[in-house]
Amino acid sequence: MDENTGGLTGLFDPERVAVVGATASEGSIGRAITANLQADFAGETVPVNPNYDEVLGAACYPDVASIPGEVQMAVVVVPPSIAVEAVRQCGEAGIRNVVVITAGFGETGSEGASRERELTEIAEEYDLNLVGPNSLGVLSTPTGLNATFGPENALEGSISFMSQSGAFITAVLDWANDEGLGFKDVVSLGNKAVLDESDFVEAWGDDPETDVILAYLEGIEDGGAFIESAREATAETPVVMVKSGRTDAGAQAVSSHTGTLAGSEEAYEAGLEQAGVLRVENVQELFDFAQILSGQPLPESEQVAIVTNAGGPGVMTTDAVGDSSLSLASFTDETLEALSESMPEEANIYNPIDAIGDADIERFEEALDIALADENVGCAVVLSAPTAVIDYGDLAEVIVELQAEHGKPVAATLMGGERTESAKEVLGTGGVPNYFDPARAVRSLEALATYREIQEREYEAPQQFDVDEERAREVLESAEARGENRLGVEAMDLLDAYGIPTPEGAIAETPEDAVSVSQDIEGEVVMKIVSPDILHKSDIGGVKVGVPNEDVYDAYEDLVTRARNYQPDATILGVQVQEMVDLxxxxxxxxxxxxxxxxxxxxxxxxxxxxxxxxxxxxxxxxxxxxxxxxxxxxxxxxxxxxxxxxxxxxxxxxxxxxxxxxxxxxxxxxxxxxxxxxxxxxxxxxxxxxxxxxxxxxxxxx
Missing domain, CATH: 3.30.470.20 (ATP-grasp fold, B domain)
Incomplete structure (x- = not known):
């Protein structure tokens, strides 16, 4: 097992990659993938196509069985009608990692879904790590692996990223290269016939070269498995996710309050929170959080210091802190005294520190140094508007040096355009992100604090109570015996079997039974019609509260009559006679x-x-x-x-x-x-x- 990628040995660090469907034809995916591999891959690219002896200068083989020596990964680019057989041949040849670029599977209808099931069966038979189908491909920067047909390779970094959208990956790489943001591994999940998000979270969580895991997902295949793998991963590695497609997956008619209030979106919210995943609302936050999580330490507290030369943006930053789970740090007397001695009289020495518009580098440095030294300060935002006396490159060097010296996370907001470019490069060397909008800086620091809380969680196993499982099963099977799929108060025994307290009572099938049950209950009783066809009993007058013993007989007959009048064909199982609970x-x-x-x-x-x-x-x-x-x-x-x-x-x-x-x-x-x-x-x-x-x-x- 590869220590860097868990059970995905060879998927990100193969020595030889076969391209099944390689071609020299201009504009073809087979050519694009072959060329991308040849451009940067440290290993060997092996074209496979029976129609060529050579592709882009490399010897080409008619099939994978003809390739001499061991091959760790195959990229399948042939049409869907022959892709399934190509994957089988990979399995027979001992190629364990297969990336299926080809579309035309589960996303296209019943015929494609059938082909996808075949892929899954073959992968299981040969124990394949299969990515896709309908995938852009995979890349890994340490080895220069670019087994995609995208136009851009990634810069090297410590972020690993997966996406269900291949188009999103190409857009992200183009943007990230301009921003100087690097990646370790990138995976286009495609249809997730075999490998899914849980597999990659597990692998990257075990990868010491991955500092942050990012995901763009439209759905999660197995929520329970994902929670388990993400909990393991987030103990060491943050997971940040954009989840799109906020619909009720598998929508069904709901008949309960819970079904109405708790749909698919609520399940994702709850599941991701329990998994320790930082869920973000948009792509900007996805990469804002990635930058700070990969470059800055975790804060020891949620208290923020703000150092600025601009009053207005300082107030904006203060408002952003107020809208977050962070708080403005209260400076110690020693800090206030030091600031008072070093700042001009017009400056504000209280948080936020306003060094005013004529602040030079030395004044900024003193203010930030004093603030970061304060024991109450957990993190800081350094905010500057452009002035004639501030060089952003020099300020960036000061920020990087002081952040490293004090070991507390810092986010920069050096506002401006072209003049910030050199500063961003300097800040990048120290892992300090720069955000034009101070609210983004605050949200990113909040993400650090939230991840610290996630790391500090101690997950405990659910308690197992002593219950009467067989009795519960009998209650549920009673519905099956009646040909019903809904149960009402006749299922109170189900709760009782699992130790959830219920009022004393029983179901009476006749007025005489009702009287008998009520005589065993002290005081007045509650009576409810019992029918799987009448769920909202109160709406039809199917509940009587405070019935004395002498009125139970008549109350029984009245409840049944009301139920019959409301729904003549309803199944009436009787009347629940129950002790009064003082609401x-x-x-x-x-x-x-x-x-x-x-x-x-x-x-x-x-x-x-x-x-x-x-x-x-x-x-x-x-x-x-x-x-x-x-x-x-x-x-x-x-x-x-x-x-x-x-x-x-x-x-x-x-x-x-x-x-x-x-x-x-x-x-x-x-x-x-x-x-x-x-x-x-x-x-x-x-x-x-x-x-x-x-x-x-x-x-x-x-x-």
Missing amino acids: DSGTETILGVNRDPQFGPLLLFGLGGIFVEILEDTTTRVAPVSEREATEMVDGIRAAPLLRGARGREPADRAAVTEAIQRLSQLVTDFPAILELDVNPLVAGPDGVQAVDVRLTVDTDKL
């Missing part, structure tokens, strides 16, 4: 799950009751969750102060809420057949929680 004694919350096509079960917690979809005060996490993650869900809603006892309320048992989340997490992890589930309300009181109502949707084929 005023606690806070009504909702606990639910919606199964996402990529990430699996997505847990939701928030303020519940009848206004849940109006207030939308919820948090989400991908199951299974640890105790820490469940606690974050509870503390993350806006209404969290209610649970902590705001305005004289008695505090809820938040530990019981956290445990209920973990128990539901275990339930939906154990039973993939559960597609949607709502516990609403889950009443959180001082003495624990109680699940008052439940409804769920089941995929009976998965039971």
Whole structure:
């Protein structure tokens, strides 16, 4: 196994690369890839094409089996009708790494999808590292490998970058070369028939030459695998991602509050956060963050010092800090005294430090040196507008020297056009990024602070509770036996089997049974119609609250009559007779799950009751969750102060809420057949929680 690329041995550092479909024809992809390889690749490029004896001066072979000696990688450029067989021949020849440039697979329809399945089967048979199909290719700067048909090679650097869009890669490389931004490895993922984002995150996370992992993705194939690989990688290497295509992948009709509130986009937000990925909104932020993460140390605190010669931009920077999770540093008395002695009277010595417009290099240097020496300062923004007394090249040298001396991260905002070019080169030698907009500098420093928090996380395994899994399975199978895929209050035993507290009660199939059940419950009872066809029971008058024992018989008959009048063909399983839960004694919350096509079960917690979809005060996490993650869900809603006892309320048992989340997490992890589930309300009181109502949707084929 290559120590630099994990299980992808030979994909980024091959000694010999075969180009299957190499050609000398002008304007062809086969020629472009062959020429790109020959231009910079330290190894040998081997053309393969039965129609040529020679391509661009190199001996050409009719097929890969004819190539003498070992070949570590093949790039397949032949038409889709023969590409599958070409990949098989690569496997038979012992070529383990294959990049399929050819399009015409899963992206084109059923015939192409069939070909793509064949590729996957061949890759599995021969244990191939296969990139693509429909890929721009791969490149790696340490060996000069450029197995792409793009017009630009990359500058050498420590950023590894993957993209689902080949066109995006070509645009990025063109821009990055102008900016002097370098890369280590670049991969066009294509259709991801075999290798996907999780494989490359894992490989680059183990690569000591990769300082930052960047990704442009339109989707993630296996959310659980990605979370696992990214968590491992981010312990040492930051992962920054742009995720486009904010649609509900695999959209399906939803029947629960959770299904309405927690869709695919929420799953990505939760999953990427749990994975430790820094998600950005646009391409600018992607590379802003990449530059600072690859060049600057992590801050020891979130407190920022601002040093400037321009009052207006200084205020803009202060506003940007206020909009972030960072804060303005409060200088120590020693710092203020030193600044007072070194700055003119008109200068502002408080943060932000305004050295005023006539500040020369020496004044800037003194101010920045004093600020970075302050123990309260974790990082700094150096901001300058052009003046006749400041040479940006000289200022850049000062910034680089002081940053290295103090070891604290610095972002520069040397505003201007052409005069900043030489300064950017100097700053680049010290890994200090320069941003025209001070808000970008602040957001980038915030990314450093966020990544520090990610590194400090301790991931704990989800707790495994002692549950009655067989009893839960019987409840779910009861739906299958009735030919139904939805369950309501008849599924309360499901929660009970997993240790989520429920009120005392049972389902009565006759008025006499209802009376019998109520006699075992102290006080008045709640009665609810039980029908998989009537999910919103309150809307039809299918719930009666505070029913005394002597009225239970009549209440039963009235509920059934109402249900029949509302929906004559509805399946009526009976009436749930349940002890009264004083809703005023606690806070009504909702606990639910919606199964996402990529990430699996997505847990939701928030303020519940009848206004849940109006207030939308919820948090989400991908199951299974640890105790820490469940606690974050509870503390993350806006209404969290209610649970902590705001305005004289008695505090809820938040530990019981956290445990209920973990128990539901275990339930939906154990039973993939559960597609949607709502516990609403889950009443959180001082003495624990109680699940008052439940409804769920089941995929009976998965039971």
